[in-house]
Amino acid sequence: MFKSGFISIIGRPNSGKSTLLNQLLGEKVSIVSDKPQTTRENILGILTLKEGQIVFTDTPGIHKPGYELNRRMMQTVYNSLEGTDLLLVLVDASTAFGSGDQYVVDLIKERGLPAFLLLNKIDLIRKDKLLPLMASYAGKHTFAEIVPISALERDNLELLTGLILKYLPEGPAHFPEEQFTDRHERFLAGEIVREKLLLNTREELPYSTTVLITRFDESQPEVVVLNCDIVVEKDSQKKIVIGSQGQKLKQIGIEARTDIETLLGKRVYLELYVRVKPKWRDDPRFLDSLL
Ligand SMILES: Nc1nc2c(ncn2[C@@H]2O[C@H](COP(=O)(O)OP(=O)(O)OP(=O)(O)O)[C@@H](O)[C@H]2O)c(=O)[nH]1
Ligand SMILES: [Mg+2]
Known part of the structure; x- marks a missing residue:
């Protein structure tokens, strides 16, 4: 049974969304930097496997808009939620939960879409911090899965791909096998x-x-x-x-x-x-x- 679906990668600026997309694809489709608000537009990343085709959307980091540019960036994030089968919500496990993170949680609740919580950058934290952190997120929302990862070091990415495939509906490939982005x-x-x-x-x-x-x-x-x-x-x-x-x-x-x-x-x-x-x-x- 071949599966396919659309998945948005959302989260606060700098949480590692673009790094994750590039690592999942093994291709650099989205730029990465240590400065927040690097990604300004939605970028598709297409992963075709023998089990299915996963169409990811990398989105701008969710932040309070100050300028028209930022309002458009946020609109882009909201647009990415339309027609999405599953959300990957990234948080930086090495920084404390703040009002910006609460805003992201509220947004997911409001949309009612199935979501995985990905605790990223676990390479930066002590192992014994992980379980309490997972428990605290489990208390904030009913996430379909909570997966600790390191996008940078590729930790748990295969596990993640497997879980995504499990949640995707049966369906045909939407893009040719060799295509990995919609951008020229x-x-x-x-x-x-x-x-x-x-x-x-x-x-x-x-x-x-x-x-x-x-x-x-x-x-x-x-x-x-x-x-x-x-x-x-x-x-x-x-x-x-x-x-x-x-x-x-x-x-x-x-x-x-x-x-x-x-x-x-x-x-x-x-x-x-x-x-x-x-x-x-x-x-x-x-x-x-x-x-
Ligand atoms: N240590 C560590 N650093 C990471 C990891 N993932 C991403 N980073 C770093 O975090 C910074 C931000 O990464 P990006 O992928 O640009 O983050 P983003 O969420 O796409 O950011 P915006 O586009 O600004 O919203 C970069 O310096 C990355 O190298 C990780 O798993 N571990
Ligand atoms: Mg980005």
Whole structure:
């Protein structure tokens, strides 16, 4: 009996949702960083096994929206709950339960969807903390399963895949076997630049930058030519991204090019520009243009 279904991965920012998706697929479809609010759009990850096809949706971290960008990110999370067979709710087991986590629990209760609670990052906590933590979550909601995992170290991921298959209905594959995401290479290339930008910046910069691929030229046999705008909100931020003598931008470019070459399996010529667009996070037309 072949099974199939749609599964949303939800949780607070930084809980490890994108790391989990990449590890489950064995492919990098979603960028990861140590800064919260890394993922800004829903990204599908498709896992086809002999027993069935699991279509995961990686979603932005659930947070209180301050800007129009963040309101849209949250809307994206709510959209992902429609037509979902099962939720994977990630929590960071190494941080204390707070009001943000309560908000996530309330959201699940309200929607009434079957949900697994995944206690992630168990590599960071003492073994004897685990059982009390599982018991405390069991008291907050009737989760279908509570599974301790380490997405980073792949702990319990096979067990998790098995449990997911158990809960999925019988059904046909919705995507071809070799397809592992709904996103095209142009989007993934832009995300890679944004990931390197996040990894190389601090404080408010990760939140106030975005990336636009303005040219994706595959017409040459040997090399793909990419032009990319890094958008910031202020001149001072532009200076930081460029760095003294252009060092920071150069570093971001080198790191991004290497990963994009791996993605495309071709040499890449990548040109980065830094552009100031005041208040872009509250500009609906600009935000529309990012999609
Ligand atoms: N130690 C440890 N770190 C982890 C684990 N899973 C994820 N991380 C780290 O946690 C940070 C956040 O990971 P992401 O996968 O970007 O988290 P996310 O939930 O997708 O975050 P947003 O997209 O911002 O909502 C990164 O630094 C990861 O390397 C884990 O199992 N153990
Ligand atoms: Mg993410």
